[in-house]
Amino acid sequence: DVVMTQSPLSLPVTLGQPASISCRSSQSLVYSDGNTYLNWFQQRPGQSPRRLIYKVSNRDSGVPDRFSGSGSGTDFTLKISRVEAEDVGVYYCMQGTHWPQTFGQGTKVEIK
Amino acid sequence: QVQLVQSGAEVKKPGASVKVSCKASGYTFTSYGISWVRQAPGQGLEWMGWISAYNGNTNYAQKLQGRVTMTTDTSTSTAYMELRSLRSDDTAVYYCARATMIVAPSSGAFDIWGQGTMVTVSS
Numbered sequence: 001d002v003v004m005t006q007s008p009l010s011l012p013v014t015l016g017q018p019a020s021i022s023c024r025s026s027q028s029l030v031y032s033d034g035n036t037y038l039n040w041f042q043q044r045p046g047q048s049p050r051r052l053i054y055k056v057s058n059r060d061s062g063v064p065d066r067f068s069g070s071g072s073g074t075d076f077t078l079k080i081s082r083v084e085a086e087d088v089g090v091y092y093c094m095q096g097t098h099w100p101q102t103f104g105q106g107t108k109v110e111i112k
Numbered sequence: 113q114v115q116l117v118q119s120g121a122e123v124k125k126p127g128a129s130v131k132v133s134c135k136a137s138g139y140t141f142t143s144y145g146i147s148w149v150r151q152a153p154g155q156g157l158e159w160m161g162w163i164s165a166y167n168g169n170t171n172y173a174q175k176l177q178g179r180v181t182m183t184t185d186t187s188t189s190t191a192y193m194e195l196r197s198l199r200s201d202d203t204a205v206y207y208c209a210r211a212t213m214i215v216a217p218s219s220g221a222f223d224i225w226g227q228g229t230m231v232t233v234s235s
Contacts, residue, residue, distance in 0.1 A: 037217040041157075048207060048225040049149075049157065055219055092157055096217040100173055101147070103157045 002026050002095055006104035012112045019080040021107045023093035028073050030097070037096035040069055040078045043106075044089040052091075053078065085111060114138035116146075116208050116226035123232045124198050131194040132229045134208035141165050141189035144220065147211035148182065148193045150204040151228075160206075163191060166213045198233045205230050 003026040013019045029036045040053040051060050053069035056076060066081040080087055088111060093104040119133040134146060148160040161172035163182040170182050181194045191208060205228040212218040 031217055035217070037219075039222060041222070043157075048228050049209075049222075050225070051223050054223070058219070060223065090156075094157075094222065096221055099171060099215060101159050101221075103159065106156045 001100055002029075002098045002102050004093055004095055004102050004104035006091075006093060006107050009105060009107055011107055011109045013080075013083045013109060014112050015085065016082050019083050019087075019109060021078045021091055021093075021109075023071075023076045023078070023104050025074045025076075025095055027098070029095050030073065036072065038069075038071070038076050039094045039096060040067075041092045041094060042087075042089055043092065044086075047089075049092065080109075083109070083111070114210075114224050116210065116224055118206075118208060118226040118229045121230040121232070123234065126198060126200060126233055126235055128198050128233075129194060129196040130198060130231050131192055132206050132208075132231070134191040134193070134226050136165075136189045136191070136210070139210075141184075142186055142213075144213055145211040146182070146184070146191040147209045147222065149207045149209060151207070152201070152204040155204075158204075160193070162211050162215075164213055164215075165189075165191065169215070171215060195231075198231075200233050203231065203233045 005024045007022045038056045041049040043049045057069045068079050090106045092106050117135045145164040147162045163170045165184045183192045208226040209222045210224040211221045
């Protein structure tokens with residue numbers, strides 16, 4: 001199975017400041033169709049996961065533009081340009097290229 | 113609107129079985145699949161398996177093979193996940209999520225999630 005490794009696992013941030021989460025895969029996530037199926041999810045306390053980003057850098061409908069995804073191959077990043085209070089929660093990367101699909105361990109974002 | 117609505121919380125004894133339902137609405141059920149993901153208390157997300165609502169094909173996580181069965185009822189647009197021989201470490205919130213129709217990646221996977229079903233296994 002493809003192992004997804006996130007860092008850091010805990011991220012205290014100041015309101016209005018940027019935040020960045022890294023996600024690395026144990027093998028390339030480029031599929032035979034040329035696409036890279038790397039997703040990012042946000043899970044607020046007590047809620048279901050919500051997809052924020054698909055195929056590395058595409059924001060889902062309704063996702064604020066302060067969230068951005070980047071990367072290629074095995075190395076990916078989720079950035080929040082200016083953290084707001086509603087961004088508190090756990091963020092997961094997930095690869096959909098190889099079966100079984102696998103998740104990272106999660107990064108807990110909290111306000112300092 | 114597009115949504116997945118799951119059945120309510122369950123409390124089961126060790127060794128028993130549980131069957132969780134996931135009713136889809138707002139989209140063509142048979143054009144997608146359903147993945148099941150669970151989350152133990154305070155832990156991360158674990159993919160359990162997938163079923164195609166198009167042809168009923170399944171793919172299960174290796175660690176659950178033999179204990180889990182996923183099915184669909186296309187007449188009611190409902191997916192089911194049954195887990196047998198329950199153990200205490202099966203205590204978790206179980207989620208369904210919209211997935212691909214075939215065993216291949218897609219942008220349309222994991223875009224919609226159910227509200228979760230808490231399953232508690234305790235003697």
